[in-house]
Amino acid sequence: MELEKPIKNSYQMKYTVIIASILMASCNHQPTSEQLLKNDESRHDIMQLISNDHAMAGEMINYLANSDASADLMKSNCDFMKSEKAGKMVKKDTALQNMMISNIFFMLNSDSTLCDKTCNRISQIPQIDSLLKNKRSTARK
Numbered sequence: 001m002e003l004e005k006p007i008k009n010s011y012q013m014k015y016t017v018i019i020a021s022i023l024m025a026s027c028n029h030q031p032t033s034e035q036l037l038k039n040d041e042s043r044h045d046i047m048q049l050i051s052n053d054h055a056m057a058g059e060m061i062n063y064l065a066n067s068d069a070s071a072d073l074m075k076s077n078c079d080f081m082k083s084e085k086a087g088k089m090v091k092k093d094t095a096l097q098n099m100m101i102s103n104i105f106f107m108l109n110s111d112s113t114l115c116d117k118t119c120n121r122i123s124q125i126p127q128i129d130s131l132l133k134n135k136r137s138t139a140r141k
Helices: 004-027 033-038 040-051 054-065 068-076 084-092 094-110 112-123 126-140
Strands: none
Touching: 033 040, 040 054, 054 068, 084 094, 094 112, 112 126
């Protein structure tokens, strides 16, 4: 009978340790990023957090620029850049203006076909064509 108590206590101890381990493991469970993004509310919160933080927004733009899915999306859906909201955003943000212009000039300088297409398109828009001609003529004086 004296042997039964230590054996019984050792079984109780083993069960206690197993149950405690299971409880600790279940308490420390963190949802995966996929689980977080499946939830509409948490996905919205994450998107808001990223879009309201300059560093994270820049990082997200880099991820989007290097993703095949995003590249296809940007090719097929340029409606935002044609919208009034995008125009207002560009007008307000001089840093964005400078970045866009720098990127355009970089692309035009590195791709002669794109440069030719752009020049042809500009010449077809009388307002822009005359504006650029006026700027060139005043710059020469």
